[in-house]
Amino acid sequence: MKTRRDFIKISAAGVGAVSLGLSSLNWKGMSPLYAAGGQEPVSDEEMTAHSTYCEVCFWKCAGWTYVDRKGSIRKIIGNDNDPHCNGRLCPRGTGGVGMYNDDDRLKTPLIRQTVGGKQVFRKASWEEALDLVASKMKAVADKHGPEAFALFNHGSPGSHFKHLFHAYGSGNEGEPAWAQCRGPREVGFAATFGSWVGSPEPTDIRDTNCLVLIGSHIGENMHNGQVQEMSTAIDRGATIITVDPRLSTAASKSKYWLPIKPATDMALLLSWIHVLIYENLYDKDYIAQYAMGFDELKAHVKNMTPEWAYGITTIKPDVIRKTAREMANASPAVIVHPGRHVVWYGDDSQRERAIAILNALLGSWGKRGGFYFKESVPVPKYPQPKYPHHKWDWKDNLDGKYPLSAMGITTELLKASIPEFNCKHQIKSWIVAGTNLPLTIPDKELFRKAAQSVDFIAVVDTMPMDITGYADVILPECTYLERYDYIRSSPHREPNIALRAPAVQPKYETKPAWWIAKQLGERLGLGAYFNYNDIEEVLDWQLKKMGTSLEEMKRIGVKKYPRKSGGLYLQDGEDYEFNTNTGKIELYSTEFEDYGFDPLPNYTEHPQPREGFYRLIYGRAPMHTFSRTSNNPNLWDLMATNSVWVNPKVADLWDLRKGQKVWLKNQDGIVSDFPVEVRITERIRWDSVYMVHGFGHDNKKLSRAYGHGASDSKLITNVMIDPMMGGTGMRGNFVTFLTENPEKEVES
Numbered sequence: 001m002k003t004r005r006d007f008i009k010i011s012a013a014g015v016g017a018v019s020l021g022l023s024s025l026n027w028k029g030m031s032p033l034y035a036a037g038g039q040e041p042v043s044d045e046e047m048t049a050h051s052t053y054c055e056v057c058f059w060k061c062a063g064w065t066y067v068d069r070k071g072s073i074r075k076i077i078g079n080d081n082d083p084h085c086n087g088r089l090c091p092r093g094t095g096g097v098g099m100y101n102d103d104d105r106l107k108t109p110l111i112r113q114t115v116g117g118k119q120v121f122r123k124a125s126w127e128e129a130l131d132l133v134a135s136k137m138k139a140v141a142d143k144h145g146p147e148a149f150a151l152f153n154h155g156s157p158g159s160h161f162k163h164l165f166h167a168y169g170s171g172n173e174g175e176p177a178w179a180q181c182r183g184p185r186e187v188g189f190a191a192t193f194g195s196w197v198g199s200p201e202p203t204d205i206r207d208t209n210c211l212v213l214i215g216s217h218i219g220e221n222m223h224n225g226q227v228q229e230m231s232t233a234i235d236r237g238a239t240i241i242t243v244d245p246r247l248s249t250a251a252s253k254s255k256y257w258l259p260i261k262p263a264t265d266m267a268l269l270l271s272w273i274h275v276l277i278y279e280n281l282y283d284k285d286y287i288a289q290y291a292m293g294f295d296e297l298k299a300h301v302k303n304m305t306p307e308w309a310y311g312i313t314t315i316k317p318d319v320i321r322k323t324a325r326e327m328a329n330a331s332p333a334v335i336v337h338p339g340r341h342v343v344w345y346g347d348d349s350q351r352e353r354a355i356a357i358l359n360a361l362l363g364s365w366g367k368r369g370g371f372y373f374k375e376s377v378p379v380p381k382y383p384q385p386k387y388p389h390h391k392w393d394w395k396d397n398l399d400g401k402y403p404l405s406a407m408g409i410t411t412e413l414l415k416a417s418i419p420e421f422n423c424k425h426q427i428k429s430w431i432v433a434g435t436n437l438p439l440t441i442p443d444k445e446l447f448r449k450a451a452q453s454v455d456f457i458a459v460v461d462t463m464p465m466d467i468t469g470y471a472d473v474i475l476p477e478c479t480y481l482e483r484y485d486y487i488r489s490s491p492h493r494e495p496n497i498a499l500r501a502p503a504v505q506p507k508y509e510t511k512p513a514w515w516i517a518k519q520l521g522e523r524l525g526l527g528a529y530f531n532y533n534d535i536e537e538v539l540d541w542q543l544k545k546m547g548t549s550l551e552e553m554k555r556i557g558v559k560k561y562p563r564k565s566g567g568l569y570l571q572d573g574e575d576y577e578f579n580t581n582t583g584k585i586e587l588y589s590t591e592f593e594d595y596g597f598d599p600l601p602n603y604t605e606h607p608q609p610r611e612g613f614y615r616l617i618y619g620r621a622p623m624h625t626f627s628r629t630s631n632n633p634n635l636w637d638l639m640a641t642n643s644v645w646v647n648p649k650v651a652d653l654w655d656l657r658k659g660q661k662v663w664l665k666n667q668d669g670i671v672s673d674f675p676v677e678v679r680i681t682e683r684i685r686w687d688s689v690y691m692v693h694g695f696g697h698d699n700k701k702l703s704r705a706y707g708h709g710a711s712d713s714k715l716i717t718n719v720m721i722d723p724m725m726g727g728t729g730m731r732g733n734f735v736t737f738l739t740e741n742p743e744k745e746v747e748s
């Protein structure tokens with residue numbers, strides 16, 4: 001079916017794939033001189049170093065961009081004083097300069113137009129492109145109210161556009177970091193300890209004696225500081241327990257690998273709680289002083305024995321007991337890691353509650369080697385008028401559904417964009433800044449329908465990513481190495497701030513997000529909210545109020561502040577009031593009960609694959625971040641495609657060979673756009689297949705990444721929604737193999 005907004009395919013030569021599977025906890029020895037290419041080496045003294053923080057993932061490590069006398073970026077290295085990275089960037093951060101060097105970058109503003117019945121993008125000036133976006137924003141505000149304009153965002157550009165949207169009068173913003181990522185964990189931990197986990201997670205891994213990872217694959221997920229601390233902990237002899245249906249890098253470094261049957265973690269967690277309570281292994285003083293609801297919890301898990309859990313999880317009872325005792329032995333220097341991407345099976349807030357309860361029983365929250373109390377410094381607000389009141393936002397469309405969602409739910413904003421859903425309030429237009437929605441949001445059909453329903457879409461990106469094919473106007477942002485952004489103030493053991501300053505001028509006709517937002521704001525008559533000529537003025541004003549200056553921060557990059565909120569840990573017997581309804585750690589959640597949800601977590605059985613199908617699970621590779629790096633020349637060089645991990649038994653059954661290309665078809669008949677290589681390995685259970693997320697791009701303008709590998713997102717059509725906060729559980733999808741080319745025409 002032709003629609004008013006065809007996905008625009010622009011032809012470009014495809015490039016052959018080279019596959020290099022790399023996974024290691026250690027990236028020492030990676031060439032720090034990615035950027036040098038064939039250039040003559042230069043010494044550090046011949047270069048200037050510019051402060052930055054990395055935008056390749058949310059961890060935002062602070063570093064230095066080195067520029068030679070000719071103005072070429074030669075390398076990016078970590079800032080020694082930065083607690084996020086301790087002077088070492090991960091391979092992606094080191095390779096971040098590939099974002100700057102990528103010839104496929106967006107270079108000028110582009111406007112969609114129809115020529116001879118065919119839709120194409122034509123180059124436009126900034127003036128024309130900004131006038132057009134501002135006129136659309138004005139028209140929507142006049143006709144429907146500013147609330148009908150929605151913002152989808154992620155990362156640094158988002159903060160500038162959120163400011164614009166609040167000034168304009170819309171609170172309809174959503175980012176995938178909530179309902180596609182960590183939302184349930186914040187809900188589960190807030191209900192228990194009265195505090196979000198937040199980023200970076202306040203896990204005291206360097207001092208822990210036991211680290212339990214529930215499908216959190218640190219090492220492949222390159223949470224830089226955590227990976228470093230985990231190496232230290234392993235060297236010190238800490239016990240690592242990894243629960244994962246796949247032998248992840250972390251599992252391979254673990255004393256115990258529990259290859260759990262997917263979708264059954266809740267039963268394991270409840271049986272661990274059972275063992276801690278019924279074997280009297282829990283921290284009695286801590287529970288007596290800080291917690292409420294213990295008796296209810298004890299009664300609740302009475303029958304949730306390891307034998308019960310064995311039948312569900314396939315983990316043997318003696319392994320469950322032994323691992324529970326290991327945790328108790330290490331208590332309170334033990335961490336049951338909350339994970340980060342936790343939208344799995346729809347009961348995710350409850351699974352996170354079970355993880356929080358385990359930590360409470362082990363007395364690890366607020367204890368050395370457990371979770372420390374984080375602290376950040378507030379960044380003063382630059383003087384500006386109050387934001388106008390918006391008349392409605394995404395919450396008003398929910399009729400009380402997902403009451404514990406604290407941030408906009410992307411999928412609900414998509415539904416509100418489609419008239420057939422009959423939402424009380426309709427979304428008419430979007431700005432998308434820094435998120436590649438077609439590969440990020442599950443249920444691609446929902447996304448596609450929404451994109452076709454709205455009147456107008458502006459996309460702010462650095463690359464011709466899949467999302468740009470849906471845009472009416474494309475605004476090219478310069479990369480993080482070419483711009484300022486807001487100050488990074490992050491919660492950590494020591495409060496600290498970091499500065500991102502441009503190392504080089506923006507290439508081509510690209511511009512920073514702060515400038516784009518300001519230009520739009522001025523065109524909308526909102527100049528009072530952008531009352532400065534340059535963001536340098538804002539930063540310098542803020543930094544001076546924080547006892548430093550832009551000039552000093554350019555020299556030091558990172559500044560640390562003394563703590564004001566008290567110690568890192570609870571002292572023995574210290575009085576402490578938790579930010580919950582009762583002021584206690586709530587083993588029994590009064591908040592969940594008030595909203596009509598189970599106050600204690602329960603095991604729910606989830607569907608298992610039918611014969612011939614395998615559960616599709618996915619994760620990260622250390623060389624890539626989602627879909628954003630798959631075209632990065634440096635990182636593409638290290639890993640050019642994903643593969644599908646298949647257990648040898650299954651390979652035998654299907655007669656699959658190593659390296660063979662297959663298409664994957666899911667339970668709803670959806671077939672991957674491109675074939676994917678088979679990797680035969682004992683490291684995955686027979687009932688599941690695994691792939692790295694972020695591949696299978698369908699925009700031909702990505703000359704390296706186009707057509708390489710399969711997109712897990714395309715195959716995720718069954719979404720299991722968390723009733724508490726709207727998280728989109730994505731692991732209830734099953735795939736089978738097609739060994740012949742289905743001769744399916746590649747469409748969007």
Ligand SMILES: Nc1nc2c(c(=O)[nH]1)N[C@H]1C(S)=C(S)[C@@H](COP(=O)(O)OP(=O)(O)OC[C@H]3O[C@@H](n4cnc5c(=O)[nH]c(N)nc54)[C@H](O)[C@@H]3O)O[C@H]1N2
Nearest residue numbers: 154176181341434435436440460461465626627628693713
């Ligand atoms: N199927 C599946 N879906 C997932 C996940 C999964 O594992 N599998 N993971 C989920 C998780 S945990 C998360 S957090 C989300 C992440 O979701 P996204 O943030 O949407 O992920 P990316 O694919 O990295 O898309 C980032 C986009 O921002 C652009 N970009 C990068 N740098 C800049 C910049 O400086 N300025 C601008 N303007 N744009 C920039 C990139 O080119 C790209 O288009 O995805 C979620 N969705």
Ligand SMILES: Nc1nc2c(c(=O)[nH]1)N[C@H]1C(S)=C(S)[C@@H](COP(=O)(O)OP(=O)(O)OC[C@H]3O[C@@H](n4cnc5c(=O)[nH]c(N)nc54)[C@H](O)[C@@H]3O)O[C@H]1N2
Nearest residue numbers: 215216217221222246262263340341619621622624625626
């Ligand atoms: N290199 C790199 N690092 C990243 C990112 C990246 O894109 N690249 N993204 C960052 C972001 S935003 C996030 S949110 C985090 C995500 O990092 P995590 O929170 O660690 O990620 P998940 O995707 O939940 O976990 C994937 C693991 O879960 C396992 N798994 C699958 N199903 C089950 C199950 O039913 N039970 C159990 N126990 N395990 C299961 C998979 O085999 C895989 O090893 O990574 C961050 N770090």
Ligand code: SF4
Nearest residue numbers: 054057060061090093
């Ligand atoms: S962990 Fe790696 S990609 Fe993420 S911010 Fe740090 S250096 Fe950049």
Ligand SMILES: [Mo]
Nearest residue numbers: 177181182341
């Ligand atoms: Mo995430």
